[in-house]
Amino acid sequence: MGTKKHFDVVIVGGGSAGIAVASSLLKRAAQLSIAIIDPADKHYYQPGWTMVGAGIFSPPVTARTMASVMPAAVTWLKQSVEAFSPDDARVGLSDGSEVGYDRLVVCPGLKLDWAAVEGLEENLGRNGVTSNYSYKTAPYTWDLVQNMKSGKALFTQPPMPIKCAGAPQKAMYLSADHWYRTGVMDKIDVAFYTSTPGLFGVAHYVPALMKYVDKYRAKLNFEHTLTRIDGAAKVATFRNTEGALVESDFDMIHVCPPQCAPDFIRSSPLADEGGWVDVDPDTLQSRKYDNVWALGDVINAPNAKTAAAARAQAPVVATNLLAHAGHPMEAGHYNGYGSCPLTVERGKIVLAEFGYGGKLLPSFPSWLIDGQYPSALAWQLKAKALPWIYWNAMLKGREWLVKPTRRAG
Numbered sequence: 001m002g003t004k005k006h007f008d009v010v011i012v013g014g015g016s017a018g019i020a021v022a023s024s025l026l027k028r029a030a031q032l033s034i035a036i037i038d039p040a041d042k043h044y045y046q047p048g049w050t051m052v053g054a055g056i057f058s059p060p061v062t063a064r065t066m067a068s069v070m071p072a073a074v075t076w077l078k079q080s081v082e083a084f085s086p087d088d089a090r091v092g093l094s095d096g097s098e099v100g101y102d103r104l105v106v107c108p109g110l111k112l113d114w115a116a117v118e119g120l121e122e123n124l125g126r127n128g129v130t131s132n133y134s135y136k137t138a139p140y141t142w143d144l145v146q147n148m149k150s151g152k153a154l155f156t157q158p159p160m161p162i163k164c165a166g167a168p169q170k171a172m173y174l175s176a177d178h179w180y181r182t183g184v185m186d187k188i189d190v191a192f193y194t195s196t197p198g199l200f201g202v203a204h205y206v207p208a209l210m211k212y213v214d215k216y217r218a219k220l221n222f223e224h225t226l227t228r229i230d231g232a233a234k235v236a237t238f239r240n241t242e243g244a245l246v247e248s249d250f251d252m253i254h255v256c257p258p259q260c261a262p263d264f265i266r267s268s269p270l271a272d273e274g275g276w277v278d279v280d281p282d283t284l285q286s287r288k289y290d291n292v293w294a295l296g297d298v299i300n301a302p303n304a305k306t307a308a309a310a311r312a313q314a315p316v317v318a319t320n321l322l323a324h325a326g327h328p329m330e331a332g333h334y335n336g337y338g339s340c341p342l343t344v345e346r347g348k349i350v351l352a353e354f355g356y357g358g359k360l361l362p363s364f365p366s367w368l369i370d371g372q373y374p375s376a377l378a379w380q381l382k383a384k385a386l387p388w389i390y391w392n393a394m395l396k397g398r399e400w401l402v403k404p405t406r407r408a409g
Contacts, residue, residue: 005077006100007035009321010091012081014038014066016046016394017107017296017310022071023397024318029327035075035099037091038108043069044135045390047307047382050167050343053132053141053254054174056383063135069395081108084268086289103321104289106270106277107296108262110163110305116258123231128252132171144252145175150187151251154236156226157194158258163297163305165201166340166352168194168256169209175254176216177345190218191248193238195225201304202358205342205350208372212344221246226255261298276300281356282333284317291324293317302356304338307390312337315399337361341382349378 009025011018014036022034048062070076077099083092084104091099112133114121123129130141153175157168172192179185192213199213199220200206213220221238224246228237236253238246260266266275270286277294278287281301286292295313297305312334319332336356341349351371355361362371369375392398 005035005097007033007075008102008325009034009105010099010101010103011036011105011107012038012091013106013108013296013298014040014043014070014076015107015109015296016307016390017109017314018105019043019069019071019395020310020314020397021105021107021295021317022074023395024314024399025321026071026073027397027399028318028322028329030073033075034071034073035077035101036070037077037079037081037093037099038066039078039080039094040066042066045307045387047164047390048387049132049135049138050170050174051383052138053130053145053171054178054343054346055142055146056346059135059139061387064391069391081264083264084270086269086286086292089291102291103325104292105317105321106265106292106294106298107310108265108298110259110297111262113258113260116158117226117229117255119229119231120255120257123229124255127231128234128250129229129231129255130252131255131257132167133256141171141175141254145178148179148188148252149184152189152191152249154248154250154253155190155192156236156253157192157196157256159195159225161305162256162259164307164340165304166342168192168254169199170343171254172218173212173216173342173344174346176212176218180216181346185216190216191221192218193221193224193226193236193248195223197222200342200352202352202354202360204354204358204360205352205371208350208374209342209344212374229253229255265298270294272300274300281336283320283331284313284334285320285324293321301334301336303334303336304340304354306338306340307394308339308353309337311394314394335359335361339363341378341386343379343382344374347376347379348374349382350374351378351381 051057080094155172223241224238261275272278316332340352
């Protein structure tokens with residue numbers, strides 16, 4: 001057993017949510033002792049991988065060393081979490097040591113379950129099988145798109161929840177846009193297979209998206225779940241709602257993998273029956289342990305799992321944790337905000353912003369950016385502003401447009 005350590009706050013996960021909440025805490029209470037537990041060497045700006053898959057960003061611009069984004073005042077424990085003991089306020093680490101805490105923040109992200117689709121892991125990155133959900137294979141998407149002059153291109157989406165529910169169709173739109181611009185669209189059959197019953201969960205944005213579905217002559221196949229890929233034969237197998245298996249050949253297939261909470265979360269006392277960390281959706285405090293909070297992709301709140309959601313959640317968690325610790329501040333409340341910049345063509349985006357229950361939560365007046373229409377300004381936001389805001393504001397505790405608010409009424 002290693003040396004036992006104790007911190008005011010222990011944060012599990014050094015991704016978008018973890019770094020952001022640490023910075024938000026230190027901005028308000030610089031004297032806190034904070035540890036972040038994460039074994040990774042690299043920190044990724046994952047929203048940029050859609051752009052990598054379209055040849056707009058180069059992969060390195062989406063990656064930095066974990067050391068370079070870790071707040072200077074934080075102790076980085078480069079370990080994996082093995083177990084939680086919330087009744088004793090301890091976390092067990094992979095080296096056999098334990099870390100004690102006064103308050104715990106859980107935000108390790110989710111697990112991409114590549115193995116849940118038969119044949120996916122061994123074919124990913126070859127045989128025309130790609131995914132923008134991986135740093136390693138997003139460049140392969142662009143290679144396939146550039147080299148494809150005719151044939152069949154499939155794009156898939158698994159059952160919810162997944163992170164960035166618009167990303168599977170973003171890949172389709174940007175790929176088809178390249179084929180449209182290079183004059184080969186009439187020689188390529190595009191098909192979107194999704195486990196969901198509709199194109200997008202917020203109906204307000206669907207008419208704008210359908211115009212691009214029509215433009216690219218994409219065939220929509222709802223309630224079809226990818227179950228198997230035969231890379232050598234280039235055949236994908238789907239299961240529909242009746243349980244029937246449907247096969248389709250392909251020249252290229254972009255796969256969004258099934259997703260779930262990490263194993264060490266699912267087996268922990270913090271999880272609900274589905275394996276996600278069980279939180280109050282308003283305060284993001286654990287329903288089971290009052291000195292535990294969670295945010296980001298791992299929580300069971302009914303919001304979209306996006307980086308924009310984590311950006312809005314971080315100050316809420318920071319405020320509520322400090323209020324719990326006796327600091328003089330009002331409770332913060334999370335309204336479910338998430339954002340999905342739907343890249344419908346190079347240079348145009350349908351900017352979807354919404355909260356719990358699909359309530360529209362636009363950040364801009366409709367005369368500037370109207371989510372019902374594709375916008376060039378929204379493209380500039382996605383391509384230029386948001387990456388800069390991520391690295392220089394969100395990860396630094398600068399809470400532009402996401403300061404925690406009191407609950408109305």
